[in-house]
Amino acid sequence: MITELRPIPPSVELKAPQTAPLLTVDRLKAYYKTQLFGVDREVRAVDDVSLKINRNEIYGLAGESSSGKSSLIKTIAGAIRPPFRVVEGSVRFNFKDGERDIYKLSPQELSAIRWSHLSYIMQGSMSVLNPVRRIKHAFADFALPHVSVKGADFTRLVERHLKRVHLDPAVLQAYPHELSGGMRQRVTIALATVCSPEFIIADEPTTALDVIVQKGVLSMVREIQQELGSSVLFVTHDMAVHANLTDRLGIMYAGRLVEEGRTRDVFKKPLHPYTAHLISSLPRIGDEAPKKGLEGSPPSLADPPSGCRFHPRCPLAIDICHREAPQMVEILPGHRAACHVAQADPTRVEAVA
Amino acid sequence: MSPNLLDVENVNKIFTMGGLISRTVNHAVNDVSFSLAADKPEVFTIIGESGSGKTTLAGMILNSLAPTSGRILFQGRDLRDVRSRRDRLAFMSHVQAIFQNPFDAFNPLKRVDRYLFSAAQRFTESRTTEEAAERADEALRKVGLSLIEIRGRYPHEMSGGQLQRVAIARALVSNPSLIVADEPVSMIDASLRMTVINLFKKLRDEIGVSIIYITHDLATAYYISDRLIIMQKGKIVEGGDARTVLAAPQHPYSIKLRQAVLSVDNAWRDEPFADTIPAVVT
Ligand SMILES: Nc1ncnc2c1ncn2[C@@H]1O[C@H](COP(=O)(O)OP(=O)(O)OP(=O)(O)O)[C@@H](O)[C@H]1O
Ligand SMILES: Nc1ncnc2c1ncn2[C@@H]1O[C@H](COP(=O)(O)OP(=O)(O)OP(=O)(O)O)[C@@H](O)[C@H]1O
Ligand code: SF4
Ligand SMILES: [Mg+2]
Ligand SMILES: [Mg+2]
Numbered sequence: 195m196i197t198e199l200r201p202i203p204p205s206v207e208l209k210a211p212q213t214a215p216l217l218t219v220d221r222l223k224a225y226y227k228t229q230l231f232g233v234d235r236e237v238r239a240v241d242d243v244s245l246k247i248n249r250n251e252i253y254g255l256a257g258e259s260s261s262g263k264s265s266l267i268k269t270i271a272g273a274i275r276p277p278f279r280v281v282e283g284s285v286r287f288n289f290k291d292g293e294r295d296i297y298k299l300s301p302q303e304l305s306a307i308r309w310s311h312l313s314y315i316m317q318g319s320m321s322v323l324n325p326v327r328r329i330k331h332a333f334a335d336f337a338l339p340h341v342s343v344k345g346a347d348f349t350r351l352v353e354r355h356l357k358r359v360h361l362d363p364a365v366l367q368a369y370p371h372e373l374s375g376g377m378r379q380r381v382t383i384a385l386a387t388v389c390s391p392e393f394i395i396a397d398e399p400t401t402a403l404d405v406i407v408q409k410g411v412l413s414m415v416r417e418i419q420q421e422l423g424s425s426v427l428f429v430t431h432d433m434a435v436h437a438n439l440t441d442r443l444g445i446m447y448a449g450r451l452v453e454e455g456r457t458r459d460v461f462k463k464p465l466h467p468y469t470a471h472l473i474s475s476l477p478r479i480g481d482e483a484p485k486k487g488l489e490g491s492p493p494s495l496a497d498p499p500s501g502c503r504f505h506p507r508c509p510l511a512i513d514i515c516h517r518e519a520p521q522m523v524e525i526l527p528g529h530r531a532a533c534h535v536a537q538a539d540p541t542r543v544e545a546v547a
Numbered sequence: 548m549s550p551n552l553l554d555v556e557n558v559n560k561i562f563t564m565g566g567l568i569s570r571t572v573n574h575a576v577n578d579v580s581f582s583l584a585a586d587k588p589e590v591f592t593i594i595g596e597s598g599s600g601k602t603t604l605a606g607m608i609l610n611s612l613a614p615t616s617g618r619i620l621f622q623g624r625d626l627r628d629v630r631s632r633r634d635r636l637a638f639m640s641h642v643q644a645i646f647q648n649p650f651d652a653f654n655p656l657k658r659v660d661r662y663l664f665s666a667a668q669r670f671t672e673s674r675t676t677e678e679a680a681e682r683a684d685e686a687l688r689k690v691g692l693s694l695i696e697i698r699g700r701y702p703h704e705m706s707g708g709q710l711q712r713v714a715i716a717r718a719l720v721s722n723p724s725l726i727v728a729d730e731p732v733s734m735i736d737a738s739l740r741m742t743v744i745n746l747f748k749k750l751r752d753e754i755g756v757s758i759i760y761i762t763h764d765l766a767t768a769y770y771i772s773d774r775l776i777i778m779q780k781g782k783i784v785e786g787g788d789a790r791t792v793l794a795a796p797q798h799p800y801s802i803k804l805r806q807a808v809l810s811v812d813n814a815w816r817d818e819p820f821a822d823t824i825p826a827v828v829t
Contacts, residue, residue: 480794
């Protein structure tokens with residue numbers, strides 16, 4: 195079933211943006227407001243995040259578990275439901291056929307851009323496949339309305355596309371439970387890319403794949419991206435995937451974007467102590483050295499630490515860190531970080547790595 | 548001689564179900580055998596192709612799926628004889644599972660803390676709700692969570708990694724002797740991943756828990772495993788000491804797998820994806 199793999203072209207130089215960014219997220223705040231046992235609770239999952247994604251680039255997002263990556267992505271995709279809501283800020287797309295401000299669109303306008311302009315692969319989305327419907331129905335429901343071909347041509351298009359993610363077209367006849375975790379994950383990737391959207395958002399799309407299939411799927415993602423000049427926002431905890439696939443990388447911690455730069459720069463010279471730790475904790479085949487996770491527990495987003503949210507766990511924390519939240523500042527060209535110490539002296543951070 | 552902790556003997560699973568499968572009989576697990584010794588706790592890792600039968604094999608070890616042929620013994624007892632409610636409960640307190648994809652593993656309409664409370668009530672001495680809550684909190688703290696944080700929440704109100712950690716905590720509540728962990732760290736960050744992996748190590752070394760670790764992550768497999776098998780199309784194609792196998796795989800599929808591993812170190816060479824065998828550091 196596995197066909198030969200095309201190598202992924204290296205993502206070395208950051209492509210200079212020819213036009214305005216495809217996506218502009220500006221000072222975005224989005225919170226979950228819930229009531230628990232009669233007590234109001236506000237989870238500030240996305241807290242003042244600004245970022246831009248250019249046309250024709252793959253932007254990676256990594257960071258702590260529960261730091262708000264999926265929440266950020268939901269707000270970008272316009273896929274939010276109460277109790278989650280946008281409190282402040284904006285999400286604007288500059289599509290080929292015009293600008294869209296996600297939070298000024300009507301529900302009809304929003305669903306019109308789904309799949310064709312913007313597609314969103316949700317985390318754990320294998321479970322959104324309807325368990326009692328065959329896979330072919332999922333394609334008919336989601337993709338058929340957005341492509342120009344119909345009938346047998348549509349089936350051929352889908353079958354050809356399934357082969358690109360190393361799936362036998364026979365899966366179209368299967369029910370979701372008859373497929374392995376990795377097969378279901380590839381079905382959802384195929385669903386999200388079959389309409390050739392301008393902007394692809396993928397939340398942990400390859401966690402269930404073996405490394406051979408994963409490599410094939412990643413090279414397909416890059417191929418589609420380059421063919422169409424589209425942009426991809428790719429969330430994963432797999433740092434090796436970021437290193438090999440993404441052009442730029444953002445790191446989140448406790449609801450905030452804490453570092454962003456060219457992927458290579460972030461790996462070679464992390465400017466935020468959290469990033470430095472993340473990179474140094476990666477195990478490697480052949481490396482026997484013990485690796486440690488961060489001490490202390492992840493912060494609660496309902497009651498985040500004062501000042502810099504990383505300060506209770508940061509080996510470099512100084513006085514001001516307890517009081518003042520650091521802002522994202524461009525410290526090196528194209529490389530931003532929110533850290534008081536790095537802003538004063540970027541060489542200090544390497545020490546913890 | 549006392550019996551092994553686990554014996555998997557010539558196990559096969561053939562699916563002959565409707566739809567896709569009706570036309571082609573699917574031999575999901577094909578003549579798989581291995582044993583885990585009772586007196587030598589270990590991390591036994593299963594890696595392999597997507598769809599090669601790893602989860603199916605795990606299901607049979609957990610006695611939730613019956614082998615088509617062959618047999619599985621837990622502490623010398625054929626799982627086919629573990630039938631009565633009492634036997635099943637006893638078996639479950641010894642053998643715990645962490646399922647692949649936490650989004651599938653939890654009922655969306657059930658609060659996640661309930662899973663921990665019922666595990667505590669079924670498998671520990673806890674008689675009161677307070678005791679059960681205490682056991683639950685203990686287990687949660689081992690994976691960087693706490694009861695306060697997750698109390699009253701439904702699965703959709705939690706992040707992927709939080710859910711995955713609740714699944715791990717639930718498996719820890721009963722103090723099992725065997726944990727079958729299907730992709731337990733795929734959705735958590737690299738730092739917490741090491742916390743959990745080190746926790747597995749500690750369970751093995753200090754409490755004598757054996758762990759069957761199913762993963763696609765060869766780097767953590769290298770870090771933590773004692774022995775390892777590689778599966779393809781339902782069969783074990785290679786197995787042995789984990790570090791030896793990963794450092795110098797012999798079977799063509801294992802070699803291909805090893806070559807496909809993406810690494811941070813060679814990401815920015817001129818041709819990071821050239822399909823050459825990366826130099827193995829030993
Ligand atoms: N519906 C909800 N109601 C209340 N809180 C929620 C809800 N959904 C998510 N949260 C909380 O918001 C925070 C951020 O969650 P999010 O899913 O965005 O994290 P993440 O960075 O994607 O994590 P992971 O890497 O583990 O998937 C978490 O603390 C989570 O518990
Ligand atoms: N309930 C079922 N009915 C029919 N076929 C099934 C069923 N469960 C699994 N299969 C098939 O058995 C094979 C093995 O699936 P399994 O889930 O065990 O693979 P896996 O090794 O866990 O894969 P992954 O790494 O993708 O999770 C697959 O071909 C799958 O389609
Ligand atoms: S601002 Fe202070 S506490 Fe925060 S990461 Fe930088 S040094 Fe550490
Ligand atoms: Mg997430
Ligand atoms: Mg599986």
